[in-house]
Amino acid sequence: MHREGRTRTGRRRPSGGAAEPRSARSVNYRQLRNPFPQMAVFSADRIAAIHDAALSVLEGLGIRVLLPEARAVFRAAGARVDDETGMVHLGREIVEAALASAPTSITCRAGTRSRDVVLEPGSLVFQPGAGAPHATDLARGRRPGTGRDFRELVQITQAFDVLHMVPPLVEPQDIATSLRHYFTMEAQLTLSDKLPFIYSRGTPQVMDCFEMVRDFRGLSDEAFQSESHCYTIINTNSPRQLDIPMSQGLIDFARYGQVSIVTPFTLMGAMAPITVAGALTLSHAEALAAIALTQLVRPGAPVCYGTFTSNVDMRSGAPAFGTPEHFKASLAAGQLARHIGLPWRCASGSAANINDTQAAHETQFALWGCLLAGATVIIHAAGWLEGGLTVSYEKLITDLEVLQMVAELCAVTPAGEGELALDALAEVPPGGHFFGAAHTMARYQTEFYEPLVADWSNFGTWAERGSRDSNSRATAIWKEIVATDARPQADADRVGRLHDFIARRSADGGAPPES
């Protein structure tokens, strides 16, 4: 029942009907190109003005960089640096040189060639919701995230072709922080062959993780460093601050040729100006500073531009997602990304507390903002609740339906003479139907997308089958995936060596996160 062997994965019937024939439809969800027209929220000259303002912010106001090594890199490049305050004033020529050397296309090597991810303008990559301290599902309720949750969520991520990278799904809080990176890396490498994520929580952990990926993939040091095999996400500390582990991450990933996705997380009205244009000016400035650091360390290092800008409720300060302001910020970020010509990451999300219609609407609304913004990578595209405090198993499944439907729109729809169906139109009389037409019979097993969790049966049939809502059907789907425990092929020796490495390093005390 695992969908791994099928190109078109995730197709399941919501209930009953084990005898129902399966669709023969096959659509490649693994390598997607964004088919949607790009939408602008600002005129080209105002985008240029925002870019220019961001450069002025970096030059005039500066950015505080907490890591001395990073400040030294900036100083060596000609930036004005104050080690007392940590402030770095970055001239625009440094940023412009960095934008010139940053690659526009990054091929990321996964565990299987068909899982490779190309990050470049025009490609479309989905990630599930990530970084949550809590997990929730209808069977077990809401709880602090555990190692078990992390592993299960990797399994679910692996099961759907439309999810292209493994993000830091949930924080396994029952694992000691100095050992947690072993646990999450072991799960990602053995339960999935998709591109793994590494937290930038200091050089010691990052080096451990690089070593695990390198050896599990059977690579030499040189081979590892010559292509990207893993990635990290760099959130600046808005406004205008880059902390120690993030600075280390930018340096380490650049030095080793691995991917940094630079994503200032800015909430309009809180850690960013209240206007879309102001928040993007700040976010863009921070992203440019981080990108510059990677290129100063290693020109050509793989780095992905990003933004995650939404707004807060101005009465309570509560973050909101999937709002019109979030949508507009995504559009503006897309324009800025095109202005600098880099692949870029955007984010969906929801502030709802359970997977209800608010949650569905917010996540899908934000998703469309990302899609029309021309995002390369869209994170939090499925399963993210409470503004990221919780990942919901059921929401992961119900949002996946939308991602699969978007993936269907990425495929070409033929409109040749056969599809125009003049033969069928001649065959069926006025007021008749096309169920038995030859044109229909030749296509009925392959023509339509078959839903993952949607139930299209009529009210009577649906009621007879127990009146199950989409969430309860979603529970059955993820439970089956977890129970099946399908894993990608892995070399037993490599798995053994990975476990040996982890045991040895754990016995030595592991590597505590830096701060």
Place this chain on the structure above:
Amino acid sequence: MHREGRTRTGRRRPSGGAAEPRSARSVNYRQLRNPFPQMAVFSADRIAAIHDAALSVLEGLGIRVLLPEARAVFRAAGARVDDETGMVHLGREIVEAALASAPTSITCRAGTRSRDVVLEPGSLVFQPGAGAPHATDLARGRRPGTGRDFRELVQITQAFDVLHMVPPLVEPQDIATSLRHYFTMEAQLTLSDKLPFIYSRGTPQVMDCFEMVRDFRGLSDEAFQSESHCYTIINTNSPRQLDIPMSQGLIDFARYGQVSIVTPFTLMGAMAPITVAGALTLSHAEALAAIALTQLVRPGAPVCYGTFTSNVDMRSGAPAFGTPEHFKASLAAGQLARHIGLPWRCASGSAANINDTQAAHETQFALWGCLLAGATVIIHAAGWLEGGLTVSYEKLITDLEVLQMVAELCAVTPAGEGELALDALAEVPPGGHFFGAAHTMARYQTEFYEPLVADWSNFGTWAERGSRDSNSRATAIWKEIVATDARPQADADRVGRLHDFIARRSADGGAPPES
């Protein structure tokens, strides 16, 4: 609490907090222009091929027209007509002349000038879900639609500026069919000042309705006929058939200068070919025939092109909505509408049986198909369940949130020097926050959309307040609207005369529908 007097309507807090200040934001939702880029699913030459194939279908295969008067109109124009079979073979020159005379812009007069609706390429008009035999809500459950339901749904439609026309919301099955049109017209005219809908169920009912609208609006016959004050929806009987009441409707509305929205309702694989291109060839042919009839009756008569094409589940025959195929069909229809240069109607929808995440996702997904297709009018944009068999009060509210957010995207987002916020960026130190910045203080009451039903409070607060999901919050919202019973200003004499007319006509037995 009625939102009528406010330009920015529908803003409500989901729970508690009566003392919370209301947003001072004001955005006009009444006249919208579609801000989204248009998306193509087929190349321009294949769209031309579909248009040409549709013309060939009308010429070669023909369309069955059941009304003798309509056949006589076609015959007089030079069509080849067989009264025995009812088949009409329509030459392309007749269709081309009709497309040349059909107006590209139609101004529809509502009860208040600010409610007028302009149907033209580029304008964006929303209608709630319509035509349902059943109604459902969490307080009273699912039941056959009643007059009470119809009136309540008119009240809810009236309460939100983002809904621009009143459609046939629910079928009031407890009202005799020969009197039902009096009931629905009275409700639309007295509870709303938005553009009213008239069912084409035969000339006698339509003439009754025209008279009611004319007199209630205080118009002469000539004034009534010189502008559009009401509209009907014409569904062909696919494939290739136009029944008696629909033909009468096309003729009557054209003759009186009122709007026909021509919408073949075609399900791929059932009453239409299984391919998007084939279904659109059929739908387009039927729409062209109906448009031609209106223009032959009165050149320049207001008519709106339309399609509603989705697919069925090929195992059960059950209709599906909000699918990738539905989305693609909307895109193709938009391309055909632009090819012929007319305003056009598209449809959202959902096949879900309750307002769960499936329902939310399907409706929003289909909505985006319509928006990217450049639709002028989008029906079933809120509240439509079970493929149209039920209108849900709660779904009406929860979907309205999305429509309001889309309306927010129609407004210009400024990016002047003030919005770039360089002053605020200089004022707030690294790692600080913008809550108290002067830039924020000047804008916090007006900058952000305030949600209708979304609850952004954190999990603890939300749980304390009763863990209410979006649907239960929606119940409170519609109940309040119904209880408030706000009505537009109306001349008491006109209301009295309307009631007299209805009483007199009812005493005479009313007007049974024709078939």
